[in-house]
Amino acid sequence: GESVGLHLPTLSVQEGDNSIINCAYSNSASDYFIWYKQESGKGPQFIIDIRSNMDKRQGQRVTVLLNKTVKHLSLQIAATQPGDSAVYFCAENGGATNKLIFGTGTLLAVQP
Amino acid sequence: GAGVSQSPRYKVAKRGQDVALRCDPISGHVSLFWYQQALGQGPEFLTYFQNEAQLDKSGLPSDRFFAERPEGSVSTLKIQRTQQEDSAVYLCASSLPGGTYEQYFGPGTRLTVT
Numbered sequence: 607g608e609s610v611g612l613h614l615p616t617l618s619v620q621e622g623d624n625s626i627i628n629c630a631y632s633n634s635a636s637d638y639f640i641w642y643k644q645e646s647g648k649g650p651q652f653i654i655d656i657r658s659n660m661d662k663r664q665g666q667r668v669t670v671l672l673n674k675t676v677k678h679l680s681l682q683i684a685a686t687q688p689g690d691s692a693v694y695f696c697a698e699n700g701g702a703t704n705k706l707i708f709g710t711g712t713l714l715a716v717q718p
Numbered sequence: 719g720a721g722v723s724q725s726p727r728y729k730v731a732k733r734g735q736d737v738a739l740r741c742d743p744i745s746g747h748v749s750l751f752w753y754q755q756a757l758g759q760g761p762e763f764l765t766y767f768q769n770e771a772q773l774d775k776s777g778l779p780s781d782r783f784f785a786e787r788p789e790g791s792v793s794t795l796k797i798q799r800t801q802q803e804d805s806a807v808y809l810c811a812s813s814l815p816g817g818t819y820e821q822y823f824g825p826g827t828r829l830t831v832t
Binding site for chain 2: 614640642647652655697700704705707708710
């Protein structure tokens with residue numbers, strides 16, 4: 607099938623290395639941010655979220671950092687595994703209805 | 719499973735045909751969203767329901783797009799007189815009500831207009 611990764615920025619890492627995926631968001635009024643993982647042919651899958659009153663949040667093997675000054679979000683994946691290969695999107699909440707505004711996406715390619 | 723389901727998974731339509739895409743949200747999820755994802759792009763918001771009320775349809779690209787959720791559960795996205803630029807993956811997501819609840823996505827329907 608077609609890949610959702612076409613035309614996307616690509617990050618290539620070796621298995622076992624740490625990965626850092628960056629994202630710039632647009633609205634300084636956004637108060638909630640999410641990282642999603644999307645594998646080919648599937649819908650986005652929740653990874654981790656963070657509210658604007660925090661600057662760091664940790665999950666299992668993942669950490670999200672939020673820098674509101676420069677409107678920058680990053681996702682760190684520790685000990686990257688082949689199963690982490692996917693497209694990663696950051697998203698911010700946009701308005702009272704909580705619709706999500708997605709960034710461009712980054713294709714993470716893990717080399718065994 | 720208990721996740722969001724969508725049908726059909728794939729749909730091929732000739733230009734000018736009408737299509738209907740179905741979304742079954744997670745049971746008990748009040749909020750339902752539709753997104754459109756073009757190849758190589760992030761999902762883009764189309765419309766939002768809270769129960770049966772369509773509270774935001776600002777993302778619908780034209781009046782050929784129509785969505786409904788008559789009983790506050792299953793939702794249908796209808797596209798009339800399909801055009802080639804409508805070719806995309808249509809994603810449905812549901813969530814609990816509230817300010818920051820995560821949205822759970824279905825697998826999407828890939829629409830190809832020939």
